[in-house]
Amino acid sequence: MTKTFYIKTMGCQMNEYDSDFLAQSMIHHGLFPVDEPEDADLVLINTCIVRAKPEQKALSFLGRMSAFKKRKPGLILGLVGCLAQKDGASLLKRFPQLDLVMGPRELSSIQEVLGRIDSDRQRVVATRLEPGPPRPIHTLGYFEGRIKAHLSIMEGCNNFCSYCIVPHVRGREVSRSPDEILDEARALISEGVRDITLLGQNVNSYFREEGGRWTFSSLLREIGKLEGLWRLRFTTSHPKDLSDELIRRFGDISNLCPHLHLPFQAGSNRILKGMKRGYTRERYLELTAKLKEVRPDISITSDVMVGFPGESRADFELTLDLIRQVEFDSLFSFKYSDRKGTLAEKMPEKIDEPEKTARLNTLQHLQRQITFKKNRELEGKQVEVLVEGQSKKNKMLTGRTPSNKIVNFTSNNGKFGILVKVLIKDGLLNSLRGDALKNG
Numbered sequence: 001m002t003k004t005f006y007i008k009t010m011g012c013q014m015n016e017y018d019s020d021f022l023a024q025s026m027i028h029h030g031l032f033p034v035d036e037p038e039d040a041d042l043v044l045i046n047t048c049i050v051r052a053k054p055e056q057k058a059l060s061f062l063g064r065m066s067a068f069k070k071r072k073p074g075l076i077l078g079l080v081g082c083l084a085q086k087d088g089a090s091l092l093k094r095f096p097q098l099d100l101v102m103g104p105r106e107l108s109s110i111q112e113v114l115g116r117i118d119s120d121r122q123r124v125v126a127t128r129l130e131p132g133p134p135r136p137i138h139t140l141g142y143f144e145g146r147i148k149a150h151l152s153i154m155e156g157c158n159n160f161c162s163y164c165i166v167p168h169v170r171g172r173e174v175s176r177s178p179d180e181i182l183d184e185a186r187a188l189i190s191e192g193v194r195d196i197t198l199l200g201q202n203v204n205s206y207f208r209e210e211g212g213r214w215t216f217s218s219l220l221r222e223i224g225k226l227e228g229l230w231r232l233r234f235t236t237s238h239p240k241d242l243s244d245e246l247i248r249r250f251g252d253i254s255n256l257c258p259h260l261h262l263p264f265q266a267g268s269n270r271i272l273k274g275m276k277r278g279y280t281r282e283r284y285l286e287l288t289a290k291l292k293e294v295r296p297d298i299s300i301t302s303d304v305m306v307g308f309p310g311e312s313r314a315d316f317e318l319t320l321d322l323i324r325q326v327e328f329d330s331l332f333s334f335k336y337s338d339r340k341g342t343l344a345e346k347m348p349e350k351i352d353e354p355e356k357t358a359r360l361n362t363l364q365h366l367q368r369q370i371t372f373k374k375n376r377e378l379e380g381k382q383v384e385v386l387v388e389g390q391s392k393k394n395k396m397l398t399g400r401t402p403s404n405k406i407v408n409f410t411s412n413n414g415k416f417g418i419l420v421k422v423l424i425k426d427g428l429l430n431s432l433r434g435d436a437l438k439n440g
């Protein structure tokens with residue numbers, strides 16, 4: 001019988017959410033989590049394939065665990081998530097030690113599948129793309145002691161940006177029922193969670209007809225009303241679907257945090273067209289200006305890519321120019337990576353690796369200057385911090401501002417899970433440092 005489990009999570013917040021679901025479901029069925037894969041009877045690897053690098057990482061961890069299983073034949077080894085969905089049954093051939101391959105849309109049946117493996121040692125592949133049944137909520141106790149949690153409101157993507165593999169492995173958009181979402185939010189809050197991030201590949205296109213029309217904006221309003229929820233966030237938004245109504249929500253939902261992750265990907269209209277993004281640089285600049293108007297303290301973060309096929313030096317300069325204009329609080333930046341089966345993979349004029357690296361370095365250098373400048377501007381200011389715990393490096397407490405910046409601070413009150421006013425002394429590159437005021 002399988003008694004202990006370990007889950008290795010790679011990739012995005014949706015994968016973290018899925019892993020939390022898997023862990024809750026295991027615990028509900030009497031299994032115990034362990035800290036090291038070597039101590040587990042069951043190891044699940046939750047994988048990402050958005051670029052070649054995370055895919056290689058997933059395969060190399062799987063290789064390591066397969067080798068380990070030769071020494072521990074009783075181990076049940078499963079690969080779940082996006083790589084499982086993409087490569088399916090071929091993974092069983094390639095990795096004879098693998099017992100289970102399961103795509104993201106199949107995870108609601110994890111217990112039944114594990115039962116089959118446990119009882120007669122079948123190897124299982126589950127990679128249907130149709131929406132699965134709703135996942136049971138087993139939060140009982142799992143989130144106690146955690147202040148932040150993710151909550152999925154919709155899944156899948158209909159956009160088919162030309163570079164992106166995600167719609168191929170996560171399927172079409174499906175919105176969860178508002179009742180289910182609100183129940184899950186209440187369950188999280190009752191366990192002490194105070195900061196919830198709503199998740200979806202494209203949250204702006206949330207839509208459900210259930211006792212009326214539910215849009216993302218109306219859903220946000222309802223969740224924002226829940227007692228005990230101090231901070232509400234969401235990710236990821238697509239610029240083409242960011243409505244004026246939603247922008248206004250930043251001004252009128254008091255616990256909605258002044259932070260928006262709004263991937264722009266490229267600053268040149270020609271490249272945006274090739275990416276099939278459905279907006280122009282002018283439209284993106286207009287949106288960010290409106291956001292700043294409604295909420296002057298808003299922190300805008302983004303994703304950007306360099307070296308998309310056909311990207312000229314001039315196109316790249318337009319990306320840098322957009323970064324200078326918007327002044328993002330922080331940026332996730334990537335080199336374009338060919339993904340098999342996407343439109344971009346078949347495009348001519350691929351940019352070579354050294355050029356992509358040079359562009360990425362230039363871009364990251366620029367962003368570091370902007371991030372540092374913005375953090376320095378907070379010196380001498382008071383911010384509100386939700387205390388998450390003790391900082392790893394020193395004896396300080398650590399938490400985040402509403403705009404999601406990390407703050408390490410001194411305090412004579414060691415309490416976690418409370419809101420504290422902190423006076424910022426130093427704005428560093430990746431965090432802020434300061435002292436708690438009064439009772440903090």
Ligand code: 5AD
Nearest residue numbers: 050163164263303304334335336337
């Ligand atoms: N190559 C490089 N980056 C990619 N992303 C998505 N697909 C690719 C790709 N093929 C980036 C985008 C996206 C983030 C999650 O990953 O910037 O917003």
Ligand code: SF4
Nearest residue numbers: 011012048049050082
């Ligand atoms: Fe990676 Fe995309 Fe899958 Fe998330 S949805 S794990 S980013 S491939």
